[in-house]
Amino acid sequence: MHHELEKNSQTISAGTNTVTVLDYHERTKHRFDGYARGPGTLDWEAQPSPFRHFAGAPQRPLPLQKSNEGPSYAELFSGKSITSLNWNETTISQLLQFSLALSAWKQFGNSRWSLRCNPSSGNLHPTETYLIIIAIDGFEDGLYHYCVDQHQLELRCRYPNTEVLNKQALCKQPLLLLGFSSVPWREAWKYGERALRYTQHDLGHALAALSYAAATLGCEAKPIHEIGTVALQQLLGLERSDEFYADEAEYGDMLVSLHPAGETHPYTDSLIEALLQLCGSGEWHGRANRLDSRHLYKWPLVDEVANAVHSPARPSEQKHQAEFWPGAIAAAEHPLSQQSARTLFLQRRSAQAFDANATMTSDDFFRLMDRLLPRSELPPWSAQTAPGRIHIVVFVHSVEGLAPGLYAMPRRRAALDTMKAELREDLLWEVVDNAPTHLPFYRLVKANARRAAMKLSCQQAIAGDGVFSLSMLAEFEPVVGAQAWRYKDLFCEAGMTGQSLYLEAEAIGMRGTGIGCFFDDPVHETLGLQGKTLQSIYHFTVGAPINDARLASLAPYSSTSSCTSSSK
Numbered sequence: 001m002h003h004e005l006e007k008n009s010q011t012i013s014a015g016t017n018t019v020t021v022l023d024y025h026e027r028t029k030h031r032f033d034g035y036a037r038g039p040g041t042l043d044w045e046a047q048p049s050p051f052r053h054f055a056g057a058p059q060r061p062l063p064l065q066k067s068n069e070g071p072s073y074a075e076l077f078s079g080k081s082i083t084s085l086n087w088n089e090t091t092i093s094q095l096l097q098f099s100l101a102l103s104a105w106k107q108f109g110n111s112r113w114s115l116r117c118n119p120s121s122g123n124l125h126p127t128e129t130y131l132i133i134i135a136i137d138g139f140e141d142g143l144y145h146y147c148v149d150q151h152q153l154e155l156r157c158r159y160p161n162t163e164v165l166n167k168q169a170l171c172k173q174p175l176l177l178l179g180f181s182s183v184p185w186r187e188a189w190k191y192g193e194r195a196l197r198y199t200q201h202d203l204g205h206a207l208a209a210l211s212y213a214a215a216t217l218g219c220e221a222k223p224i225h226e227i228g229t230v231a232l233q234q235l236l237g238l239e240r241s242d243e244f245y246a247d248e249a250e251y252g253d254m255l256v257s258l259h260p261a262g263e264t265h266p267y268t269d270s271l272i273e274a275l276l277q278l279c280g281s282g283e284w285h286g287r288a289n290r291l292d293s294r295h296l297y298k299w300p301l302v303d304e305v306a307n308a309v310h311s312p313a314r315p316s317e318q319k320h321q322a323e324f325w326p327g328a329i330a331a332a333e334h335p336l337s338q339q340s341a342r343t344l345f346l347q348r349r350s351a352q353a354f355d356a357n358a359t360m361t362s363d364d365f366f367r368l369m370d371r372l373l374p375r376s377e378l379p380p381w382s383a384q385t386a387p388g389r390i391h392i393v394v395f396v397h398s399v400e401g402l403a404p405g406l407y408a409m410p411r412r413r414a415a416l417d418t419m420k421a422e423l424r425e426d427l428l429w430e431v432v433d434n435a436p437t438h439l440p441f442y443r444l445v446k447a448n449a450r451r452a453a454m455k456l457s458c459q460q461a462i463a464g465d466g467v468f469s470l471s472m473l474a475e476f477e478p479v480v481g482a483q484a485w486r487y488k489d490l491f492c493e494a495g496m497t498g499q500s501l502y503l504e505a506e507a508i509g510m511r512g513t514g515i516g517c518f519f520d521d522p523v524h525e526t527l528g529l530q531g532k533t534l535q536s537i538y539h540f541t542v543g544a545p546i547n548d549a550r551l552a553s554l555a556p557y558s559s560t561s562s563c564t565s566s567s568k
């Protein structure tokens with residue numbers, strides 16, 4: 001059977017893949033004496049288009065929705081259930097508009113660029129989105145591609161007759177599944193070999209953004225791990241090589257179920273077999289556009305690793321409550337978090353510069369830290385099935401009542417011992433007096449860490465000028481050494497953590513920025529990490545933004561840019 005084949009081929013190549021991926025990680029580290037291999041020059045005119053479209057595919061516009069409706073941001077964490085809405089053109093539109101759609105166009109002089117609810121390294125947006133829609137009013141059954149710059153769907157495959165699903169009771173109907181994929185070339189164009197890391201960070205940001213938007217509709221976004229990469233690529237039509245440009249390959253990342261909160265996802269082997277059959281006999285439309293006509297450089301390593309991290313079909317992991325820290329924050333929410341969650345999703349931005357004199361209150365700081373704990377009932381962590389393998393080291397610069405310095409927050413119990421064993425021996429590991437008692441938050445060193453944070457984050461001032469910055473340490477070699485594809489999981493979890501930080505910062509009137517550029521081993525040396533049990537895989541910074549008044553801001557969808565035009 002298809003899935004069995006997939007499992008066997010994965011076992012055979014598991015060893016080689018592990019070596020490929022561990023070597024890749026080592027080779028793509030930034031060092032003080034040199035960055036990971038990337039293009040020597042950038043041809044800005046040939047920047048890959050961030051907009052995928054399938055010329056010839058029937059288009060299905062989605063109606064734009066108001067952003068000031070729905071629950072407030074604070075309500076998403078209040079424990080009160082939000083009534084789950086049925087899927088129809090309004091709710092599908094809301095789901096996409098407040099997670100993955102454009103949020104604004106920016107203009108400076110003659111340059112104009114778009115921003116989205118989900119951030120992306122270099123604003124290059126490698127993530128693509130597909131929907132599988134069955135028995136939803138107003139839609140033909142089939143596979144759709146989400147065309148971001150027009151906020152519309154393109155029908156990639158019209159399923160012939162979905163009766164079979166009904167007859168064999170293969171799934172509850174209506175059915176809405178979402179598929180994510182990445183086009184690594186978009187990132188490799190600018191970042192060369194390190195690009196694959198960024199595609200997976202971006203995937204994590206997109207998944208978390210989806211989880212938050214689904215929560216405003218009383219729904220959950222839950223990844224379906226029981227389908228492996230090969231079957232996923234078939235399901236999304238990515239293996240139809242004649243319809244894509246070979247040097248702009250698109251790789252399947254993840255299938256996500258969207259269903260009322262608290263329900264289990266609908267996956268069964270028979271459902272996926274039936275969907276694959278529908279793809280096989282369906283009517284396909286469209287051809288992927290050319291994203292970049294020039295391709296001055298080639299980065300074969302990126303495609304090699306993209307293939308080495310294909311995941312097998314596997315059961316979804318169970319999070320065990322005992323692995324986590326019980327308790328929750330009782331402090332009052334910040335007044336700004338009473339605004340509509342959707343408004344907040346649209347206003348999320350990356351800060352370009354911070355006011356170094358700003359301070360964060362300790363209530364806001366500890367609430368923000370608390371929201372990073374992977375509690376399975378809250379967004380975005382309801383979208384993460386694996387236990388938290390990302391742990392935090394914070395460079396506190398200016399938080400009221402907290403001495404500047406380095407602090408640690410393991411995100412599950414077992415990691416506290418790992419961190420104590422792996423980090424420098426001379427650290428304090430002091431319990432912080434004014435931290436909530438349930439929060440696993442420890443002081444490591446008292447110091448002014450602004451310069452160190454800046455230097456380690458590729459000399460970027462934002463890492464030193466904020467109220468804090470942080471490094472995300474992944475449980476690394478034991479995890480990736482056993483299963484190469486977990487490499488993707490780790491970067492994706494780091495991206496989800498980043499999205500939580502972005503929104504939490506926004507909800508208290510501050511702002512965040514993801515930091516993919518940092519000097520890997522110098523971070524490890526600073527923390528005293530000698531082996532590779534823990535590796536820093538993403539940085540983040542939060543502070544009071546200084547906005548650039550020269551930039552004009554335009555509405556996301558009143559523009560005339562077209563989905564079907566050139567590759568610029």
Ligand SMILES: Cc1cc2nc3c(=O)[nH]c(=O)nc-3n(C[C@H](O)[C@H](O)[C@H](O)COP(=O)(O)O)c2cc1C
Nearest residue numbers: 115116119120121122123201349350514515516517
């Ligand atoms: C994974 C990732 C890494 C990033 N790395 C950096 C960085 O090193 N420095 C920086 O200034 N911005 C960084 N950013 C911010 C992006 O440049 C920003 O998301 C993008 O320009 C889109 O702008 P927006 O976030 O305001 O929508 C990063 C963002 C992501 C998601």
